[in-house]
Amino acid sequence: MRQRQPPSYYINGLRAGDRLVLSRAITxxxxQLPSDQLLARQVLEGVLPHIPQTSVRVGITGVPGVGKSTFIETFGTYLTGLGKQLAVLAIDPTSQRSGGSILGDKTRMESLSMDPxxxxRPSPAGDSLGGVAHRTRETMLLCEAAGFDVILIETVGVGQSETLVHGMVDFFLLLMLAGAGDELQGMKRGIMELADALAITKADGDNTNAAKRARVEYQNALHLFPPTGSGWQPPVLTCSALTGTGIGGVWAMIERHQTIFQQSGERLRHRQTQSLxxxxxxxxxxIEQQFFSQSGMAERLEQLESQVRLGTLLPTQAVDQLIRP
Incomplete structure (x- = not known):
């Protein structure tokens, strides 16, 4: 096992913007090692007072095939062209059979990966829900401590627990395809309600008119949703990662959202809620970890599960017996 450095090594390196130290701190x-977790907490505690609150955290999700990685590469290149320091946290799906993960985002974003x-940072989703790596929140803080002012989180795709993404970013962008069937019926209403904006991708060539029609359909659908309470009406845009059309408009819209939320105080309240x-x-x-790590718990749990499996004990009875003092 690699010899770990003292907390000061990581804290000073992060504050200096050293990317090698950043990668080691994220590792x-x-x-899962207790010693690494203790060291990680010491590092986070050391950099926390120095983390600026001016960064913009953007979650990006979408249906399979929508071209999230291609969009992020073009969008990210646009941002770095504006002088932004950009961190991309790309979450890769983990195999439920082998536990392995491809972690191929640097290959899929070849141009952006070479941008100074x-x-x-590709990370495995593991067994967490919603396509979010277990330590994404901590990783965001480390990136901000290292001087990155825009953090993009790419998720594995739309799912039941995509609310986890919404619960850790300032802006939630939903990418959609045109001409992929009945979009309004095929898209989960709950995800659309969470989105701060929708972007119809691949709006180029023969698909341009279809993207425009889809934009109108989605905009009409969003008007049927109850107001968000913040005064922000989620817009629907069209863009093309191939030609770059509309990419600048996506960032201008995010900046407008952040300005409105900053002035109203909603941005601060949103982050405070996320921290809670x-x-x-x-x-x-x-609590769960401590409960299941009690002496004799594994054997007791195995016995109760066996009875539940055989049908000799109701699940409710098994739970009562398990938590009974």
Whole structure:
């Protein structure tokens, strides 16, 4: 096992914008080793007072085949061209059979991976829901401590727990395809309600008119949803990662959203709510871990599961017996 450095090594390296140290610090927070977790907490505590609150965290999700990686490469190149320091946290799906992950995002974003203003970190989703890596929140903080002012989170795709993405970003962008069937019926209403904006991708060539029609359909559908309470009406845009058309408009729209939310105080309240949600999630995880790590718990659990499987004990009875003092 690699010899770990003292906390000061990571803290000073992050504050200096050292990308090698950033990668090593992210490896720490993703590690399951108790010693690494302790060191990771010390590093996070050390950099927390120095993390600026001016960064923009953008979650990007979409249906399979929508071209998330291609969009992010073009969008990211546009941002670095504006002088932004960009971090891309690309979450790769993990095989439920082997536990392996491809982690091929640097291959799929070849041009952006060579950009000196960009940093791409592929991470396995593991067994977490919603296509979000287990330590994505900590990784975002480390990237911000290293000086990155725009953080893009690419998820594996639309799913039931995509709310996890929404719960850790400032802006949630949903990418959609035109001409892929009955879009309004095929898209989950819950995801559309979470989105701060929709972008119809691949709006080029023969698909241009279809993208325009889809834009109108989605915009009409969004008007039927109840107001968000923030005063922001999610817009629908069209763009092409191939030609670059509309890419600048996507960023202008995100900036407009952030300006409105900053002036109203909604941005601060949103981040405060996210911090509370993060705390509650960690608390539940810790309680669960301590509960199942009790002496004799594994044997007791195995016995109860066997009875439930055979039908000799109701699940409710098994739970009562398990948590009974």
């Amino acid at each position: 720490l927070v993703e590690s 203003r960009a940093y791409i 949600d993060w705390f509650r999630t960690l608390l539940r995880q810790q």
